[in-house]
Amino acid sequence: MVVDGDERVEAFWLGLGLGLGLPGLIDVHTHFMPERVPAKVWAYFDAVGPLVGRAWPIAYRYEEAELLAVLRGFGVRAFALMISPHKPGTAQWLNGWAAGFAARTPDCLRTATFFPEAGAEDYVRAELGAGARVLTAHVQVGAYGPGDVRLDVVWGALAEAGAPVVVHCGSGPAPGKHTGPEPVGRLLARHPRLRLVVAHMGMPEYTDFLGMAERYEGVHLDTTMAFTDFAERAAPIPRTERGRLADLGGRILFGSDFPDLPYGYAHALEVLARLETGDDWLRGVCHGNARRLFGL
Structure with missing residues (x-):
């Protein structure tokens, strides 16, 4: 149950936290799913689905209990779905x-989601009232x-509550009818107080989504798959954006996509150090920024 390089994960964050009280990692983007669903997802990746177009070997193909043991063994102290x-x-x-998963998994932030349908505002407000800490939206999967x-009343309710929403809205791995920065830009113009976490750094439209984070203080970005060798081959982040990454360090959060990774977990962390933005930046990205955003 160990992938090559996993032993480097704890060394990574211990090296950042020595004497500074860093207790471990917070991962804002994981994929625990109901029984039988992971097998279907992995079969899609095994078949090199049309949105992927290349080999995607799943590094952590285990049952739920084993996956939790691996994640905790890495030093992940809290995570979102x-x-x-x-x-x-x-x-x-x-x-x-x-809700049931979070109830039996205290280190998981209770997560909820929504869809454009009748009653969405009611069940979103009910989830917030019941203790949901983070919402998710995937405009590509949901089409x-x-x-x-x-969804206008839903976004209004989330802005009013100050609830973080992780949104997969970039056009990677393949563009969809509703992906890209323009629809999100229009949403933020209407609801500027939204606390959006743009998944995958907005891959591949990194520049546009970094600009949104500069314009709207509630916009954050998660690092899921970004900067990795796997992603850089298809959708590299322009080196000219390094300075903006440093300036926005307080609103960048570590995410992994665990367990659906085509590489080891350590690589997702070590590529952040390659950016040479400094240990304070890394400490914020790997723990402090998420702790503040989610009130941990």
Whole structure:
């Protein structure tokens, strides 16, 4: 149950935290799922699906209990899920599963999601009232625009509550009808107080999403897959953006995509050190920024 290089994960964060009280990592982007769903997802990656287009060997193909043991062994002290409804009626089912998962997994932030459908505002408000700490939206999987009129009251409720929302809205790994920075820009113009966490740094439209973070103080970005050798071959981040990454360090959060990684977990961390933005920046990205955002 050990991938080559896993022993380097603890060494990474211990090296950052020595004498500075860094207790471990916070991962804002993982993929624990209901029973039988992971096998379907992994089969898709094994078949080199049309959105991937290249080999994607799953590094951590274990049952739920083993996956939790691996993640905790890395020193991950808290984590959030990325749950993604793909049709009407599935969001509440996923929310029920996620609530149960969080109840039996105290280091998991209770996560909820939504879909453009009748009743979405009611169940989102109910989830917030029941203790949901983070919401998710995946416009590619859900095939809906963030500006869908049925979601306007939902976004308003989330802005009012100050609830963080992890949004997969970039056009990677392949563009969709509703992906890209323009729909999110229009959403933020309407709801500027939203606390959005742009998944994958907005891959591949990094520059545009960094600009949104500069314009809107509630916009954050997660590092999921970004900067890795795997992602850089297809969607490299321009070196000219390094200075902006440093300046926005307080709003960049570590995410991994665990367990659906085509490389070891250590690599997702070590590539952040390659950016040469300094240990204080890394400490914030790997722990402090998420702790503040989620009130941990």
